[in-house]
Amino acid sequence: MGIFDKVRKTIGKVSELKETLSDPEKLKSASADLAKKGLESSVNKLSERSDFIKRLQESPSKSINPPQRLSQPEYPEWQISISFRESKSNNFDTALFLAKNSNSYLETVSDGKIIYQAFFDADSYSDFEILYKLIKDWKSTFVLLNGEVIDKKAMSKLNICLGDKVRYKDPSFCFGASEYTTNPFGCHRLMITPSQRPWWEYGFFNNRKEWVIDKQKLKEQILNKSSFYGKCPYFNLENSLAVVDLLPDKLTERNDRNYFIFDNGRIYPKEFTYSKIDGYYLK
Structure with a gap:
Protein backbone atom coordinates (compact mmCIF):
# COMPACT_ATOMS: atom_id res chain seq x y z
CA MET A 1 0.00 0.00 0.00
CA GLY A 2 1.49 3.38 -1.04
CA ILE A 3 1.67 6.34 1.27
CA PHE A 4 -1.22 8.18 -0.30
CA ASP A 5 -3.44 5.13 0.07
CA LYS A 6 -2.49 5.12 3.73
CA VAL A 7 -3.41 8.81 3.97
CA ARG A 8 -6.88 8.21 2.57
CA LYS A 9 -7.36 5.26 4.90
CA THR A 10 -6.30 7.13 8.02
CA ILE A 11 -8.03 10.51 7.40
CA GLY A 12 -10.46 11.16 10.22
CA LYS A 13 -8.71 8.78 12.63
CA VAL A 14 -5.57 10.74 13.51
CA SER A 15 -7.22 13.38 15.73
CA GLU A 16 -9.31 10.71 17.46
CA LEU A 17 -6.21 8.64 18.22
CA LYS A 18 -4.30 11.64 19.61
CA GLU A 19 -7.25 12.54 21.84
CA THR A 20 -7.47 8.95 23.12
CA LEU A 21 -3.73 8.76 23.88
CA SER A 22 -3.79 12.03 25.86
CA ASP A 23 -6.85 11.12 27.97
CA PRO A 24 -6.31 8.20 30.46
CA GLU A 25 -10.05 7.62 30.83
CA LYS A 26 -10.62 7.42 27.08
CA LEU A 27 -7.56 5.21 26.73
CA LYS A 28 -8.98 2.87 29.38
CA SER A 29 -12.33 2.77 27.59
CA ALA A 30 -10.69 2.17 24.22
CA SER A 31 -8.63 -0.65 25.65
CA ALA A 32 -11.73 -2.29 27.08
CA ASP A 33 -13.51 -2.12 23.73
CA LEU A 34 -10.54 -3.61 21.94
CA ALA A 35 -10.24 -6.39 24.46
CA LYS A 36 -13.87 -7.33 23.89
CA LYS A 37 -13.08 -7.77 20.22
CA GLY A 38 -10.17 -10.01 21.00
CA LEU A 39 -7.55 -7.51 19.79
CA GLU A 40 -5.19 -7.98 22.71
CA SER A 41 -2.07 -7.14 20.72
CA SER A 42 -3.52 -3.79 19.65
CA VAL A 43 -4.32 -2.93 23.26
CA ASN A 44 -0.75 -3.64 24.33
CA LYS A 45 0.71 -1.43 21.62
CA LEU A 46 -1.73 1.38 22.42
CA SER A 47 -0.83 1.26 26.13
CA GLU A 48 2.92 1.12 25.45
CA ARG A 49 2.70 4.13 23.14
CA SER A 50 0.69 6.10 25.73
CA ASP A 51 3.22 5.32 28.49
CA PHE A 52 6.04 6.36 26.19
CA ILE A 53 4.41 9.72 25.38
CA LYS A 54 3.85 10.31 29.10
CA ARG A 55 7.56 9.72 29.83
CA LEU A 56 8.55 12.17 27.09
CA GLN A 57 6.22 14.84 28.50
CA GLU A 58 7.68 14.39 31.99
CA SER A 59 11.30 14.59 30.77
CA PRO A 60 11.50 16.98 27.77
CA SER A 61 14.77 17.31 25.88
CA LYS A 62 16.99 20.32 26.66
CA SER A 63 19.16 20.25 23.54
CA ILE A 64 18.84 20.21 19.77
CA ASN A 65 21.04 17.10 19.75
CA PRO A 66 18.74 14.19 20.61
CA PRO A 67 19.82 11.58 23.14
CA GLN A 68 20.62 8.23 21.57
CA ARG A 69 17.13 6.92 22.40
CA LEU A 70 15.11 10.15 22.49
CA SER A 71 11.88 8.94 20.95
CA GLN A 72 12.30 5.23 20.40
CA PRO A 73 9.92 2.86 22.20
CA PHE A 97 2.36 15.74 5.75
CA LEU A 98 4.49 12.65 5.02
CA ALA A 99 5.63 12.40 8.64
CA LYS A 100 2.09 12.54 10.01
CA ASN A 101 1.09 9.68 7.74
CA SER A 102 3.95 7.36 8.67
CA ASN A 103 3.44 4.16 10.68
CA SER A 104 3.70 6.22 13.88
CA TYR A 105 4.09 9.93 14.51
CA LEU A 106 5.16 11.91 17.59
CA GLU A 107 5.66 15.54 18.52
CA THR A 108 7.94 16.58 21.41
CA VAL A 109 9.08 19.98 22.64
CA SER A 110 12.74 20.98 23.05
CA ASP A 111 13.90 24.54 23.82
CA GLY A 112 10.39 25.73 23.13
CA LYS A 113 10.38 24.27 19.62
CA ILE A 114 8.49 21.26 18.28
CA ILE A 115 10.40 18.19 17.14
CA TYR A 116 8.44 16.19 14.58
CA GLN A 117 9.27 12.47 14.48
CA ALA A 118 8.02 9.78 12.09
CA PHE A 119 8.46 6.02 12.53
CA PHE A 120 8.57 3.40 9.76
CA ASP A 121 8.77 -0.39 9.73
CA ALA A 122 10.66 -2.44 7.12
CA ASP A 123 7.62 -2.81 4.83
CA SER A 124 7.26 0.99 4.71
CA TYR A 125 10.91 1.73 3.97
CA SER A 126 10.06 3.22 0.57
CA ASP A 127 7.90 5.80 2.34
CA PHE A 128 10.80 6.58 4.68
CA GLU A 129 13.09 7.09 1.68
CA ILE A 130 10.74 9.69 0.18
CA LEU A 131 10.77 11.72 3.40
CA TYR A 132 14.49 11.23 4.00
CA LYS A 133 15.49 12.46 0.54
CA LEU A 134 13.30 15.51 1.05
CA VAL A 149 21.55 7.59 15.73
CA ILE A 150 22.77 6.76 12.21
CA ARG A 167 11.66 -1.89 -4.45
CA TYR A 168 12.38 -5.22 -6.18
CA LYS A 169 9.92 -7.14 -3.98
CA ASP A 170 11.80 -10.34 -4.81
CA PRO A 171 12.12 -12.73 -1.85
CA SER A 172 15.37 -14.11 -3.29
CA PHE A 173 16.93 -10.67 -3.85
CA CYS A 174 19.34 -10.95 -0.92
CA PHE A 175 20.65 -14.25 -2.30
CA GLY A 176 21.68 -12.46 -5.47
CA ALA A 177 20.14 -10.08 -7.96
CA SER A 178 22.08 -11.84 -10.75
CA GLU A 179 24.51 -14.73 -11.30
CA SER A 195 31.86 -10.82 -8.76
CA GLN A 196 33.98 -10.30 -5.63
CA ARG A 197 35.27 -13.38 -3.84
CA PRO A 198 33.04 -16.48 -3.83
CA GLY A 203 40.89 -22.00 0.83
CA PHE A 204 44.29 -23.54 0.30
CA PHE A 205 45.86 -26.79 -0.92
CA ASN A 206 47.06 -29.25 1.71
CA ASN A 207 49.93 -31.69 1.15
CA ARG A 208 47.50 -34.19 -0.44
CA LYS A 209 46.52 -31.66 -3.12
CA GLU A 210 43.07 -31.28 -1.60
CA TRP A 211 41.53 -27.82 -1.62
CA VAL A 212 40.57 -27.09 1.99
CA ILE A 213 37.74 -24.58 2.46
CA ASP A 214 38.86 -22.01 5.04
CA LYS A 215 35.63 -21.75 6.99
CA GLN A 216 37.21 -19.63 9.69
CA LYS A 217 38.10 -16.94 7.12
CA LEU A 218 34.60 -17.12 5.70
CA LYS A 219 33.07 -16.55 9.13
CA GLU A 220 35.44 -13.66 9.78
CA GLN A 221 34.33 -12.03 6.52
CA ILE A 222 30.66 -12.46 7.46
CA LEU A 223 31.17 -11.04 10.94
CA ASN A 224 33.16 -8.10 9.59
CA LYS A 225 30.61 -7.09 6.95
CA SER A 226 27.63 -7.76 9.18
CA SER A 227 28.84 -5.16 11.69
CA PHE A 228 26.79 -2.70 9.62
CA TYR A 229 24.62 -4.73 7.25
CA GLY A 230 23.48 -6.77 10.23
CA LYS A 231 21.18 -3.81 10.92
CA CYS A 232 19.09 -4.83 7.92
CA PRO A 233 15.76 -6.41 8.99
CA TYR A 234 16.16 -9.13 6.37
CA PHE A 235 19.64 -10.23 7.43
CA ASN A 236 20.07 -13.24 9.72
CA LEU A 237 23.62 -13.62 11.04
CA GLU A 238 22.95 -16.99 12.65
CA ASN A 239 21.71 -18.45 9.37
CA SER A 240 24.64 -17.04 7.41
CA LEU A 241 27.16 -18.62 9.76
CA ALA A 242 25.25 -21.91 9.72
CA VAL A 243 25.55 -22.04 5.92
CA VAL A 244 29.35 -21.94 6.26
CA ASP A 245 29.21 -25.13 8.32
CA LEU A 246 27.12 -26.79 5.59
CA LEU A 247 29.75 -26.18 2.92
CA PRO A 248 32.14 -29.03 2.09
CA ASP A 249 35.31 -29.16 4.17
CA LYS A 250 37.42 -29.77 1.08
CA LEU A 251 37.26 -30.11 -2.70
CA THR A 252 39.26 -32.63 -4.71
CA GLU A 253 39.93 -32.96 -8.40
CA ARG A 254 38.64 -36.53 -8.30
CA ASN A 255 35.30 -35.77 -6.66
CA ASP A 256 34.62 -32.21 -7.82
CA ARG A 257 35.93 -32.05 -11.37
CA ASN A 258 32.39 -31.61 -12.74
CA TYR A 259 32.23 -28.16 -11.18
CA PHE A 260 35.80 -26.97 -10.68
CA ILE A 261 39.10 -26.85 -12.52
CA PHE A 262 42.19 -27.40 -10.38
CA ASP A 263 45.16 -25.56 -11.84
CA ASN A 264 48.38 -23.85 -10.73
CA GLY A 265 47.66 -23.72 -7.03
CA ARG A 266 44.07 -22.50 -7.30
CA ILE A 267 40.62 -23.62 -8.35
CA TYR A 268 37.97 -21.90 -10.42
CA PRO A 269 34.48 -22.79 -11.69
CA LYS A 270 34.09 -24.89 -14.80
CA GLU A 271 31.06 -22.85 -15.89
CA PHE A 272 29.49 -19.54 -15.01
CA THR A 273 26.15 -20.74 -13.69
CA TYR A 274 27.23 -20.07 -10.13
CA SER A 275 23.82 -20.77 -8.61
CA LYS A 276 24.18 -24.39 -9.79
CA ILE A 277 27.36 -24.71 -7.75
CA ASP A 278 25.62 -23.44 -4.61
CA GLY A 279 22.66 -25.70 -5.30
CA TYR A 280 24.86 -28.77 -5.67
CA TYR A 281 27.00 -28.30 -2.57
CA LEU A 282 24.16 -27.16 -0.33
CA LYS A 283 21.48 -29.57 -1.48
Missing part, protein backbone atom coordinates in the same frame (compact mmCIF):
# COMPACT_ATOMS: atom_id res chain seq x y z
CA GLU A 74 11.53 -0.48 22.97
CA TYR A 75 9.60 -2.59 20.47
CA PRO A 76 10.89 -6.00 19.38
CA GLU A 77 10.43 -5.32 15.65
CA TRP A 78 12.82 -3.41 13.37
CA GLN A 79 12.09 0.29 13.17
CA ILE A 80 13.64 3.42 11.67
CA SER A 81 12.64 6.97 12.55
CA ILE A 82 13.43 10.45 11.28
CA SER A 83 13.00 13.67 13.23
CA PHE A 84 13.17 17.33 12.23
CA ARG A 85 12.13 20.83 13.29
CA GLU A 86 10.20 23.55 11.52
CA SER A 87 12.03 24.82 8.47
CA LYS A 88 11.75 27.75 6.07
CA SER A 89 12.16 25.28 3.22
CA ASN A 90 9.36 25.12 0.67
CA ASN A 91 9.31 21.38 1.38
CA PHE A 92 8.37 21.73 5.05
CA ASP A 93 4.60 21.31 4.58
CA THR A 94 5.16 18.25 2.40
CA ALA A 95 7.61 16.79 4.91
CA LEU A 96 5.17 17.30 7.77
CA ILE A 135 14.88 16.65 4.36
CA LYS A 136 18.23 14.86 4.71
CA ASP A 137 20.20 18.11 4.34
CA TRP A 138 18.31 20.05 7.00
CA LYS A 139 20.42 20.82 10.08
CA SER A 140 17.70 19.60 12.43
CA THR A 141 17.26 16.21 10.75
CA PHE A 142 18.22 13.07 12.70
CA VAL A 143 17.70 9.42 11.82
CA LEU A 144 17.47 6.66 14.43
CA LEU A 145 17.68 2.99 13.52
CA ASN A 146 16.35 0.78 16.31
CA GLY A 147 17.03 3.66 18.69
CA GLU A 148 20.60 4.38 17.56
CA ASP A 151 24.89 9.12 10.08
CA LYS A 152 24.53 10.06 6.42
CA LYS A 153 27.30 7.74 5.24
CA ALA A 154 25.63 4.75 6.86
CA MET A 155 22.24 5.87 5.55
CA SER A 156 23.65 5.91 2.03
CA LYS A 157 24.69 2.25 2.39
CA LEU A 158 21.34 1.28 3.85
CA ASN A 159 19.38 3.04 1.11
CA ILE A 160 21.34 1.27 -1.61
CA CYS A 161 20.82 -2.16 -0.08
CA LEU A 162 17.51 -2.14 1.77
CA GLY A 163 15.97 0.36 -0.64
CA ASP A 164 16.67 -1.96 -3.58
CA LYS A 165 15.36 -4.96 -1.64
CA VAL A 166 12.04 -3.23 -0.90
CA TYR A 180 27.34 -12.39 -10.35
CA THR A 181 25.90 -11.60 -6.93
CA THR A 182 24.45 -15.04 -6.22
CA ASN A 183 25.36 -16.35 -2.77
CA PRO A 184 24.02 -18.90 -0.27
CA PHE A 185 24.42 -16.63 2.79
CA GLY A 186 21.36 -14.42 2.31
CA CYS A 187 23.22 -11.15 1.75
CA HIS A 188 25.30 -10.18 -1.27
CA ARG A 189 26.64 -7.19 0.71
CA LEU A 190 28.85 -9.65 2.58
CA MET A 191 30.92 -9.57 -0.64
CA ILE A 192 31.17 -13.37 -0.83
CA THR A 193 29.93 -13.47 -4.41
CA PRO A 194 31.32 -14.48 -7.83
CA TRP A 199 33.12 -18.99 -0.99
CA TRP A 200 35.20 -21.56 -2.91
CA GLU A 201 38.10 -19.09 -3.19
CA TYR A 202 38.47 -19.08 0.59
Whole structure:
Protein backbone atom coordinates (compact mmCIF):
# COMPACT_ATOMS: atom_id res chain seq x y z
CA MET A 1 0.00 0.00 0.00
CA GLY A 2 1.49 3.38 -1.04
CA ILE A 3 1.67 6.34 1.27
CA PHE A 4 -1.22 8.18 -0.30
CA ASP A 5 -3.44 5.13 0.07
CA LYS A 6 -2.49 5.12 3.73
CA VAL A 7 -3.41 8.81 3.97
CA ARG A 8 -6.88 8.21 2.57
CA LYS A 9 -7.36 5.26 4.90
CA THR A 10 -6.30 7.13 8.02
CA ILE A 11 -8.03 10.51 7.40
CA GLY A 12 -10.46 11.16 10.22
CA LYS A 13 -8.71 8.78 12.63
CA VAL A 14 -5.57 10.74 13.51
CA SER A 15 -7.22 13.38 15.73
CA GLU A 16 -9.31 10.71 17.46
CA LEU A 17 -6.21 8.64 18.22
CA LYS A 18 -4.30 11.64 19.61
CA GLU A 19 -7.25 12.54 21.84
CA THR A 20 -7.47 8.95 23.12
CA LEU A 21 -3.73 8.76 23.88
CA SER A 22 -3.79 12.03 25.86
CA ASP A 23 -6.85 11.12 27.97
CA PRO A 24 -6.31 8.20 30.46
CA GLU A 25 -10.05 7.62 30.83
CA LYS A 26 -10.62 7.42 27.08
CA LEU A 27 -7.56 5.21 26.73
CA LYS A 28 -8.98 2.87 29.38
CA SER A 29 -12.33 2.77 27.59
CA ALA A 30 -10.69 2.17 24.22
CA SER A 31 -8.63 -0.65 25.65
CA ALA A 32 -11.73 -2.29 27.08
CA ASP A 33 -13.51 -2.12 23.73
CA LEU A 34 -10.54 -3.61 21.94
CA ALA A 35 -10.24 -6.39 24.46
CA LYS A 36 -13.87 -7.33 23.89
CA LYS A 37 -13.08 -7.77 20.22
CA GLY A 38 -10.17 -10.01 21.00
CA LEU A 39 -7.55 -7.51 19.79
CA GLU A 40 -5.19 -7.98 22.71
CA SER A 41 -2.07 -7.14 20.72
CA SER A 42 -3.52 -3.79 19.65
CA VAL A 43 -4.32 -2.93 23.26
CA ASN A 44 -0.75 -3.64 24.33
CA LYS A 45 0.71 -1.43 21.62
CA LEU A 46 -1.73 1.38 22.42
CA SER A 47 -0.83 1.26 26.13
CA GLU A 48 2.92 1.12 25.45
CA ARG A 49 2.70 4.13 23.14
CA SER A 50 0.69 6.10 25.73
CA ASP A 51 3.22 5.32 28.49
CA PHE A 52 6.04 6.36 26.19
CA ILE A 53 4.41 9.72 25.38
CA LYS A 54 3.85 10.31 29.10
CA ARG A 55 7.56 9.72 29.83
CA LEU A 56 8.55 12.17 27.09
CA GLN A 57 6.22 14.84 28.50
CA GLU A 58 7.68 14.39 31.99
CA SER A 59 11.30 14.59 30.77
CA PRO A 60 11.50 16.98 27.77
CA SER A 61 14.77 17.31 25.88
CA LYS A 62 16.99 20.32 26.66
CA SER A 63 19.16 20.25 23.54
CA ILE A 64 18.84 20.21 19.77
CA ASN A 65 21.04 17.10 19.75
CA PRO A 66 18.74 14.19 20.61
CA PRO A 67 19.82 11.58 23.14
CA GLN A 68 20.62 8.23 21.57
CA ARG A 69 17.13 6.92 22.40
CA LEU A 70 15.11 10.15 22.49
CA SER A 71 11.88 8.94 20.95
CA GLN A 72 12.30 5.23 20.40
CA PRO A 73 9.92 2.86 22.20
CA GLU A 74 11.53 -0.48 22.97
CA TYR A 75 9.60 -2.59 20.47
CA PRO A 76 10.89 -6.00 19.38
CA GLU A 77 10.43 -5.32 15.65
CA TRP A 78 12.82 -3.41 13.37
CA GLN A 79 12.09 0.29 13.17
CA ILE A 80 13.64 3.42 11.67
CA SER A 81 12.64 6.97 12.55
CA ILE A 82 13.43 10.45 11.28
CA SER A 83 13.00 13.67 13.23
CA PHE A 84 13.17 17.33 12.23
CA ARG A 85 12.13 20.83 13.29
CA GLU A 86 10.20 23.55 11.52
CA SER A 87 12.03 24.82 8.47
CA LYS A 88 11.75 27.75 6.07
CA SER A 89 12.16 25.28 3.22
CA ASN A 90 9.36 25.12 0.67
CA ASN A 91 9.31 21.38 1.38
CA PHE A 92 8.37 21.73 5.05
CA ASP A 93 4.60 21.31 4.58
CA THR A 94 5.16 18.25 2.40
CA ALA A 95 7.61 16.79 4.91
CA LEU A 96 5.17 17.30 7.77
CA PHE A 97 2.36 15.74 5.75
CA LEU A 98 4.49 12.65 5.02
CA ALA A 99 5.63 12.40 8.64
CA LYS A 100 2.09 12.54 10.01
CA ASN A 101 1.09 9.68 7.74
CA SER A 102 3.95 7.36 8.67
CA ASN A 103 3.44 4.16 10.68
CA SER A 104 3.70 6.22 13.88
CA TYR A 105 4.09 9.93 14.51
CA LEU A 106 5.16 11.91 17.59
CA GLU A 107 5.66 15.54 18.52
CA THR A 108 7.94 16.58 21.41
CA VAL A 109 9.08 19.98 22.64
CA SER A 110 12.74 20.98 23.05
CA ASP A 111 13.90 24.54 23.82
CA GLY A 112 10.39 25.73 23.13
CA LYS A 113 10.38 24.27 19.62
CA ILE A 114 8.49 21.26 18.28
CA ILE A 115 10.40 18.19 17.14
CA TYR A 116 8.44 16.19 14.58
CA GLN A 117 9.27 12.47 14.48
CA ALA A 118 8.02 9.78 12.09
CA PHE A 119 8.46 6.02 12.53
CA PHE A 120 8.57 3.40 9.76
CA ASP A 121 8.77 -0.39 9.73
CA ALA A 122 10.66 -2.44 7.12
CA ASP A 123 7.62 -2.81 4.83
CA SER A 124 7.26 0.99 4.71
CA TYR A 125 10.91 1.73 3.97
CA SER A 126 10.06 3.22 0.57
CA ASP A 127 7.90 5.80 2.34
CA PHE A 128 10.80 6.58 4.68
CA GLU A 129 13.09 7.09 1.68
CA ILE A 130 10.74 9.69 0.18
CA LEU A 131 10.77 11.72 3.40
CA TYR A 132 14.49 11.23 4.00
CA LYS A 133 15.49 12.46 0.54
CA LEU A 134 13.30 15.51 1.05
CA ILE A 135 14.88 16.65 4.36
CA LYS A 136 18.23 14.86 4.71
CA ASP A 137 20.20 18.11 4.34
CA TRP A 138 18.31 20.05 7.00
CA LYS A 139 20.42 20.82 10.08
CA SER A 140 17.70 19.60 12.43
CA THR A 141 17.26 16.21 10.75
CA PHE A 142 18.22 13.07 12.70
CA VAL A 143 17.70 9.42 11.82
CA LEU A 144 17.47 6.66 14.43
CA LEU A 145 17.68 2.99 13.52
CA ASN A 146 16.35 0.78 16.31
CA GLY A 147 17.03 3.66 18.69
CA GLU A 148 20.60 4.38 17.56
CA VAL A 149 21.55 7.59 15.73
CA ILE A 150 22.77 6.76 12.21
CA ASP A 151 24.89 9.12 10.08
CA LYS A 152 24.53 10.06 6.42
CA LYS A 153 27.30 7.74 5.24
CA ALA A 154 25.63 4.75 6.86
CA MET A 155 22.24 5.87 5.55
CA SER A 156 23.65 5.91 2.03
CA LYS A 157 24.69 2.25 2.39
CA LEU A 158 21.34 1.28 3.85
CA ASN A 159 19.38 3.04 1.11
CA ILE A 160 21.34 1.27 -1.61
CA CYS A 161 20.82 -2.16 -0.08
CA LEU A 162 17.51 -2.14 1.77
CA GLY A 163 15.97 0.36 -0.64
CA ASP A 164 16.67 -1.96 -3.58
CA LYS A 165 15.36 -4.96 -1.64
CA VAL A 166 12.04 -3.23 -0.90
CA ARG A 167 11.66 -1.89 -4.45
CA TYR A 168 12.38 -5.22 -6.18
CA LYS A 169 9.92 -7.14 -3.98
CA ASP A 170 11.80 -10.34 -4.81
CA PRO A 171 12.12 -12.73 -1.85
CA SER A 172 15.37 -14.11 -3.29
CA PHE A 173 16.93 -10.67 -3.85
CA CYS A 174 19.34 -10.95 -0.92
CA PHE A 175 20.65 -14.25 -2.30
CA GLY A 176 21.68 -12.46 -5.47
CA ALA A 177 20.14 -10.08 -7.96
CA SER A 178 22.08 -11.84 -10.75
CA GLU A 179 24.51 -14.73 -11.30
CA TYR A 180 27.34 -12.39 -10.35
CA THR A 181 25.90 -11.60 -6.93
CA THR A 182 24.45 -15.04 -6.22
CA ASN A 183 25.36 -16.35 -2.77
CA PRO A 184 24.02 -18.90 -0.27
CA PHE A 185 24.42 -16.63 2.79
CA GLY A 186 21.36 -14.42 2.31
CA CYS A 187 23.22 -11.15 1.75
CA HIS A 188 25.30 -10.18 -1.27
CA ARG A 189 26.64 -7.19 0.71
CA LEU A 190 28.85 -9.65 2.58
CA MET A 191 30.92 -9.57 -0.64
CA ILE A 192 31.17 -13.37 -0.83
CA THR A 193 29.93 -13.47 -4.41
CA PRO A 194 31.32 -14.48 -7.83
CA SER A 195 31.86 -10.82 -8.76
CA GLN A 196 33.98 -10.30 -5.63
CA ARG A 197 35.27 -13.38 -3.84
CA PRO A 198 33.04 -16.48 -3.83
CA TRP A 199 33.12 -18.99 -0.99
CA TRP A 200 35.20 -21.56 -2.91
CA GLU A 201 38.10 -19.09 -3.19
CA TYR A 202 38.47 -19.08 0.59
CA GLY A 203 40.89 -22.00 0.83
CA PHE A 204 44.29 -23.54 0.30
CA PHE A 205 45.86 -26.79 -0.92
CA ASN A 206 47.06 -29.25 1.71
CA ASN A 207 49.93 -31.69 1.15
CA ARG A 208 47.50 -34.19 -0.44
CA LYS A 209 46.52 -31.66 -3.12
CA GLU A 210 43.07 -31.28 -1.60
CA TRP A 211 41.53 -27.82 -1.62
CA VAL A 212 40.57 -27.09 1.99
CA ILE A 213 37.74 -24.58 2.46
CA ASP A 214 38.86 -22.01 5.04
CA LYS A 215 35.63 -21.75 6.99
CA GLN A 216 37.21 -19.63 9.69
CA LYS A 217 38.10 -16.94 7.12
CA LEU A 218 34.60 -17.12 5.70
CA LYS A 219 33.07 -16.55 9.13
CA GLU A 220 35.44 -13.66 9.78
CA GLN A 221 34.33 -12.03 6.52
CA ILE A 222 30.66 -12.46 7.46
CA LEU A 223 31.17 -11.04 10.94
CA ASN A 224 33.16 -8.10 9.59
CA LYS A 225 30.61 -7.09 6.95
CA SER A 226 27.63 -7.76 9.18
CA SER A 227 28.84 -5.16 11.69
CA PHE A 228 26.79 -2.70 9.62
CA TYR A 229 24.62 -4.73 7.25
CA GLY A 230 23.48 -6.77 10.23
CA LYS A 231 21.18 -3.81 10.92
CA CYS A 232 19.09 -4.83 7.92
CA PRO A 233 15.76 -6.41 8.99
CA TYR A 234 16.16 -9.13 6.37
CA PHE A 235 19.64 -10.23 7.43
CA ASN A 236 20.07 -13.24 9.72
CA LEU A 237 23.62 -13.62 11.04
CA GLU A 238 22.95 -16.99 12.65
CA ASN A 239 21.71 -18.45 9.37
CA SER A 240 24.64 -17.04 7.41
CA LEU A 241 27.16 -18.62 9.76
CA ALA A 242 25.25 -21.91 9.72
CA VAL A 243 25.55 -22.04 5.92
CA VAL A 244 29.35 -21.94 6.26
CA ASP A 245 29.21 -25.13 8.32
CA LEU A 246 27.12 -26.79 5.59
CA LEU A 247 29.75 -26.18 2.92
CA PRO A 248 32.14 -29.03 2.09
CA ASP A 249 35.31 -29.16 4.17
CA LYS A 250 37.42 -29.77 1.08
CA LEU A 251 37.26 -30.11 -2.70
CA THR A 252 39.26 -32.63 -4.71
CA GLU A 253 39.93 -32.96 -8.40
CA ARG A 254 38.64 -36.53 -8.30
CA ASN A 255 35.30 -35.77 -6.66
CA ASP A 256 34.62 -32.21 -7.82
CA ARG A 257 35.93 -32.05 -11.37
CA ASN A 258 32.39 -31.61 -12.74
CA TYR A 259 32.23 -28.16 -11.18
CA PHE A 260 35.80 -26.97 -10.68
CA ILE A 261 39.10 -26.85 -12.52
CA PHE A 262 42.19 -27.40 -10.38
CA ASP A 263 45.16 -25.56 -11.84
CA ASN A 264 48.38 -23.85 -10.73
CA GLY A 265 47.66 -23.72 -7.03
CA ARG A 266 44.07 -22.50 -7.30
CA ILE A 267 40.62 -23.62 -8.35
CA TYR A 268 37.97 -21.90 -10.42
CA PRO A 269 34.48 -22.79 -11.69
CA LYS A 270 34.09 -24.89 -14.80
CA GLU A 271 31.06 -22.85 -15.89
CA PHE A 272 29.49 -19.54 -15.01
CA THR A 273 26.15 -20.74 -13.69
CA TYR A 274 27.23 -20.07 -10.13
CA SER A 275 23.82 -20.77 -8.61
CA LYS A 276 24.18 -24.39 -9.79
CA ILE A 277 27.36 -24.71 -7.75
CA ASP A 278 25.62 -23.44 -4.61
CA GLY A 279 22.66 -25.70 -5.30
CA TYR A 280 24.86 -28.77 -5.67
CA TYR A 281 27.00 -28.30 -2.57
CA LEU A 282 24.16 -27.16 -0.33
CA LYS A 283 21.48 -29.57 -1.48
